[in-house]
Amino acid sequence: MKISKHNAEHYIWGEICDGWHLVKGQDLSIIHERMSINTSEVKHYHQNARQFFFVLTGTATLEIGDKEVVLHRHEGIEVLPLIPHQMFNKSNEEVEFLVISQPNSKGDRIVVD
Secondary structure, eight states, rough: HHHHHHTTEEEEEETTTTEEEEEOSSSSSEEEEEETTTTTTOEEEESSSEEEEEEESOOOEEETTTTTEEEEEOOEEEEEEOOEEEEEEESSSOOOEEEEESOOOOOOOOOOO
């Protein structure tokens, strides 16, 4: 069966951002996410999951450890387990990106104060 954000399981995070589960398995998760202007995720890390973030549209800023990486359309970066990270949309347009996690990051997230 074909999957897209139009027929995938949808959820809202951060009150105004969207996520669509494209693949939701134990060993692999692929989520299409949309961040509104001037929004951010909370800083966190994963104990087991490694993640790959890939920007589809717009410009995202990902803080990884103590470095800030700006990702433009069709650019991505991997974040290994135990590395604190936080996604931001500091631009003046929405950002859409894929988050690929192996294994699934559900229940694996530790928020950093």
